[in-house]
Amino acid sequence: MKIYKDYKDHADFLTVYVREAHPTDEWQMKSNVKEDVCYAQPKTLEQRVAIANDFVKRFNYPTQFGIDDMSNAANDAYAAWPERIYIIDERGRIAYRGGMGPFNYHPEEARAWLAARYGEVKHEASTPAPDKKNN
Amino acid sequence: MKLGGKLLKWVGAVVALLILAAVIGLSVMAGGIRGAYGMVRYALPHMHRGTLRVGDNAPDASLLALDGSSRFHIRERTGARPLVIVFGSYT
Numbered sequence: 001m002k003i004y005k006d007y008k009d010h011a012d013f014l015t016v017y018v019r020e021a022h023p024t025d026e027w028q029m030k031s032n033v034k035e036d037v038c039y040a041q042p043k044t045l046e047q048r049v050a051i052a053n054d055f056v057k058r059f060n061y062p063t064q065f066g067i068d069d070m071s072n073a074a075n076d077a078y079a080a081w082p083e084r085i086y087i088i089d090e091r092g093r094i095a096y097r098g099g100m101g102p103f104n105y106h107p108e109e110a111r112a113w114l115a116a117r118y119g120e121v122k123h124e125a126s127t128p129a130p131d132k133k134n135n
Numbered sequence: 136m137k138l139g140g141k142l143l144k145w146v147g148a149v150v151a152l153l154i155l156a157a158v159i160g161l162s163v164m165a166g167g168i169r170g171a172y173g174m175v176r177y178a179l180p181h182m183h184r185g186t187l188r189v190g191d192n193a194p195d196a197s198l199l200a201l202d203g204s205s206r207f208h209i210r211e212r213t214g215a216r217p218l219v220i221v222f223g224s225y226t
Contacts, residue, residue, distance in 0.1 A: 011216050017224060027170070027173025027174065045203075055225045068196070068198065074222075077195075082224065086187075086222075087218065088217065090214060117217075
């Protein structure tokens with residue numbers, strides 16, 4: 001998670017687990033089968049906790065993590081499903097409101113907000129692979 | 136009566152074309168007819184633009200921690216620095 005690594009000294013990050021987007025018993029995606037990410041839609045909070053822990057362990061996910069209740073209170077308050085990013089400023093106000101995923105989910109906009117405040121973090125472009133013809 | 140029947144046929148044809156266009160559009164977006172069904176049946180009912188705007192007070196909500204027992208509020212994590220909240224799921 002590059003944005004976290006780049007700005008963790010300036011901002012706090014919180015990931016909130018909300019209801020599954022593509023569970024096996026609803027609209028499952030082939031890509032999830034391929035990547036072995038197959039879960040039914042949780043019916044209990046314990047099931048949500050188990051899936052959230054699987055996710056964090058698999059990706060060694062670094063940010064603070066919270067799990068939405070089965071009432072979907074956080075999801076409803078932020079119209080968050082299936083994925084969405086917000087930035088809350090120090091006064092507790094919405095400073096950035098991302099679009100609804102997946103089509104309008106643009107983490108680069110959140111990065112731009114952080115960059116405007118704290119400066120851009122530049123990454124060296126990866127070295128291109130050597131041209132085989134010249135070898 | 137003749138004119139009414141003709142008009143009804145035209146309206147029916149236009150409606151059918153609109154439905155066909157919607158099915159094709161959704162299928163393209165969702166990667167096939169099955170995906171289009173999944174999108175309409177399972178995704179669209181849960182997708183909401185929401186009413187929050189930049190400058191609004193951020194809503195609070197209670198969240199469960201990964202340990203499955205302790206809880207915290209989003210508001211507890213705000214104040215000192217900006218808080219980037221990423222909502223999502225595993226699948």
